[in-house]
Amino acid sequence: xxxxxxxxxxxxxxxxxxxxxxxxxxxxxxxxxxxxxxxxxxxxxxxxxxxxxxxxxxxxxxxxxxxxxxxxxxxxxxxxxxxxxxxxxxxxxxxxxxxxxxxxxxxxxxxxxxxxxxxxxxxxxxxxxxxxxxxxxxxxxxxxxxxxxxxxxxxxxxxxxxxxxxxxxxxxxxxxxxxxxxxxxxxxxxxxxxxxxxxxxxxxxxxxxxxxxxxxxxxxxxxxxxxxxxxxxxxxxxxxxxxxxxxxxxxxxxxxxxxxxxxxxxxxxxxxxxxxxxxxx
Amino acid sequence: xxxxxxxxxxxxxxxxxxxxxxxxxxxxxxxxxxxxxxxxxxxxxxxxxxxxxxxxxxxxxxxxxxxxxxxxxxxxxxxxxxxxxxxxxxxxxxxxxxxxxxxxxxxxxxxxxxxxxxxxxxxxxxxxxxxxxxxxxxxxxxxxxxxxxxxxxxxxxxxxxxxxxxxxxxxxxxxxxxxxxxxxxxxxxxxxxxxxxxxxxxxxxxxxxxxxxxxxxxxxxxxxxxxxxxxxxxxxxxxxxxxxxxxxxxxxxxxxxxxxxxxxxxxxxxxxxxxxxxxxxxxxxxxxxxxxxxxxxxxxxxxxxxxxxxxxxxxxxxxxxxxxxxxxxxxxxxxxxxxxxxxxxxx
Ligand SMILES: Nc1ncnc2c1ncn2[C@@H]1O[C@H](COP(=O)(O)OP(=O)(O)OP(=O)(O)O)[C@@H](O)[C@H]1O
Ligand SMILES: [Mg+2]
Numbered sequence: 001x002x003x004x005x006x007x008x009x010x011x012x013x014x015x016x017x018x019x020x021x022x023x024x025x026x027x028x029x030x031x032x033x034x035x036x037x038x039x040x041x042x043x044x045x046x047x048x049x050x051x052x053x054x055x056x057x058x059x060x061x062x063x064x065x066x067x068x069x070x071x072x073x074x075x076x077x078x079x080x081x082x083x084x085x086x087x088x089x090x091x092x093x094x095x096x097x098x099x100x101x102x103x104x105x106x107x108x109x110x111x112x113x114x115x116x117x118x119x120x121x122x123x124x125x126x127x128x129x130x131x132x133x134x135x136x137x138x139x140x141x142x143x144x145x146x147x148x149x150x151x152x153x154x155x156x157x158x159x160x161x162x163x164x165x166x167x168x169x170x171x172x173x174x175x176x177x178x179x180x181x182x183x184x185x186x187x188x189x190x191x192x193x194x195x196x197x198x199x200x201x202x203x204x205x206x207x208x209x210x211x212x213x214x215x216x217x218x219x220x221x222x223x224x225x226x227x228x229x230x231x232x233x234x235x236x237x238x239x240x241x242x243x244x245x246x247x248x249x250x251x252x253x254x255x256x257x258x259x260x261x262x263x264x265x266x267x268x269x270x271x272x273x274x275x276x277x278x279x280x281x
Numbered sequence: 282x283x284x285x286x287x288x289x290x291x292x293x294x295x296x297x298x299x300x301x302x303x304x305x306x307x308x309x310x311x312x313x314x315x316x317x318x319x320x321x322x323x324x325x326x327x328x329x330x331x332x333x334x335x336x337x338x339x340x341x342x343x344x345x346x347x348x349x350x351x352x353x354x355x356x357x358x359x360x361x362x363x364x365x366x367x368x369x370x371x372x373x374x375x376x377x378x379x380x381x382x383x384x385x386x387x388x389x390x391x392x393x394x395x396x397x398x399x400x401x402x403x404x405x406x407x408x409x410x411x412x413x414x415x416x417x418x419x420x421x422x423x424x425x426x427x428x429x430x431x432x433x434x435x436x437x438x439x440x441x442x443x444x445x446x447x448x449x450x451x452x453x454x455x456x457x458x459x460x461x462x463x464x465x466x467x468x469x470x471x472x473x474x475x476x477x478x479x480x481x482x483x484x485x486x487x488x489x490x491x492x493x494x495x496x497x498x499x500x501x502x503x504x505x506x507x508x509x510x511x512x513x514x515x516x517x518x519x520x521x522x523x524x525x526x527x528x529x530x531x532x533x534x535x536x537x538x539x540x541x542x543x544x545x546x547x548x549x550x551x552x553x554x555x556x557x558x559x560x561x562x563x564x565x566x567x568x569x570x571x572x573x574x575x576x577x578x579x580x581x582x583x584x585x586x587x588x589x590x591x592x593x594x595x596x597x598x599x600x601x602x603x604x605x606x607x608x609x610x611x612x613x614x615x616x617x618x619x620x621x622x623x624x625x626x627x628x
Contacts, residue, residue: 175366177362177364177366178366178368180333180353180362180366181360181362181366181368182368182379183333183352183353183354184331184332184333184353184354184358184359184360185354185359185379185380185383185427185431186354186380186383186384187354187379187383188354191383195379196368199370199371200369200370202370275370276411277411277413277414278410278411278412278413278414279369279370279371279411279412279413280369280370280413281369
């Protein structure tokens with residue numbers, strides 16, 4: 001076998017698989033998004049952008065990502081640092097912390113619904129403590145802030161572990177000697193974190209952030225469970241176009257918008273956390 | 282003022298004892314070299330002084346203050362790591378300036394010091410590079426420059442020149458010694474290169490299996506090794522040893538010759554002489570030449586004396602062929618004696 005051809009032969013099956021089951025449907029979706037009554041048209045996009053729910057759902061999606069992702073980043077960094085310092089029981093703690101990863105997002109939404117709904121856990125606790133006289137419907141249109149908070153909490157609870165796992169692996173790759181050198185040359189624990197851990201963690205942070213931001217733009221089931229129609233998000237609107245309004249062209253167009261958003265943020269994250277040539281571990 | 286005192290320091294790693302009861306005082310501004318074979322505990326001792334490792338027992342004092350419970354940064358030290366530990370995500374400039382930045386020094390001062398130490402280490406061309414773009418020797422010099430830039434009271438160097446070529450090492454060695462003397466820095470310098478140790482040290486501590494066997498000036502270590510291990514370790518080629526039996530009244534029989542020796546009540550001693558302290562003579566110990574190596578300035582002859590291998594450094598004008606019988610005469614005032622039981626020197 002020709003050694004120069006071998007690598008290409010080896011990746012061929014995967015490439016074919018992706019081509020057939022990803023690229024081809026993607027092309028179909030794009031075609032659908034750009035087609036109107038007579039050939040190529042931007043009409044679908046115009047429809048989507050001018051619909052009154054679009055700005056709200058865009059705002060909700062971005063706001064949710066802007067709040068959830070940084071909180072998750074901070075939490076997972078904190079948790080990863082703590083776990084990396086542990087000598088015993090490290091794996092057990094990691095398993096426990098990653099349990100929410102094994103639960104589907106809809107199930108996660110339902111769990112939090114059980115906490116927040118009118119006959120839910122939070123209400124019974126508060127009335128048990130005598131804080132409230134009668135059950136409150138937290139997830140009603142009167143409390144949009146609470147709905148948002150509940151969704152954010154559920155998302156943080158559900159998906160922090162995925163960043164945690166990536167960051168724990170990344171921290172494990174940083175050789176101990178750099179911390180020792182930093183310590184000798186006068187870096188406090190906080191400085192060691194900001195001057196050694198964070199910059200050396202850039203490749204892992206890239207992966208974790210891209211994964212998480214893209215997933216945040218795709219938030220759907222948790223919102224559906226907790227907010228219903230009270231808090232529109234982009235994914236929910238795609239669903240509505242496709243199955244309620246039966247406008248699959250508009251659904252395709254909006255899907256492309258979400259894709260563009262994801263790509264834009266991926267590029268930004270890659271640029272901001274770029275590791276210069278020659279500067280990797 | 283930064284005298285370093287190491288008092289009764291021992292270190293256990295699990296069941297393995299890496300250091301046994303180390304006692305050593307390094308005077309203010311002294312250049313102390315730790316010399317010893319691989320695995321004898323040099324790095325461990327240095328790390329204990331630095332505060333990166335805690336001694337199992339014992340105390341460390343720096344500048345008259347007990348520092349055992351101080352963090353490394355509060356000990357007034359800088360360190361060159363054996364594996365360099367040059368930060369890969371920082372440029373050479375920022376690596377050298379790392380400690381200065383941590384002290385919140387002004388930009389001008391950082392630049393001044395970085396440029397000066399980089400110049401000293403001949404890496405001023407590399408300031409903008411990352412460590413991934415450096416050779417091992419260049420990286421090592423960044424590590425040295427980073428420590429020098431701190432202008433510390435105490436500098437700890439773990440084989441800082443091991444990765445340089447012979448010529449550059451010679452140059453850096455002189456440079457280092459000059460800079461440290463000028464800045465009145467107390468230095469502990471680890472190496473297993475005895476030539477380097479000899480040329481740099483005010484005093485050498487010879488280590489062996491976690492113990493300090495002898496701590497003395499280079500010439501003392503060379504002339505009067507305190508133990509057989511030191512005699513065999515220092516000097517290239519090392520000292521020769523021959524068995525000696527008492528001939529009464531402070532005389533000892535060595536290879537059929539009767540020589541003056543110590544008046545001790547032992548039934549065996551080891552006679553020791555450096556290869557360079559031997560001359561050809563009319564009469565002396567009879568030796569059979571085995572290997573003759575012309576070294577330019579000298580002739581290194583490996584021969585058999587009394588059934589033992591024995592080396593002599595002779596004048597290069599002589600013609601000696603393998604198989605020749607030579608009469609060797611040791612210079613009497615250079616002869617040393619060791620107790621074969623304890624392996625320690627006998628006066
Ligand atoms: N963290 C550790 N855990 C267990 N054993 C260790 C540890 N560090 C060092 N040792 C052991 O202690 C002994 C001394 O090690 P040390 O690194 O001090 O040697 P060294 O004199 O610096 O050797 P070299 O010249 O090869 O650098 C070695 O036998 C080593 O295996
Ligand atoms: Mg070492």
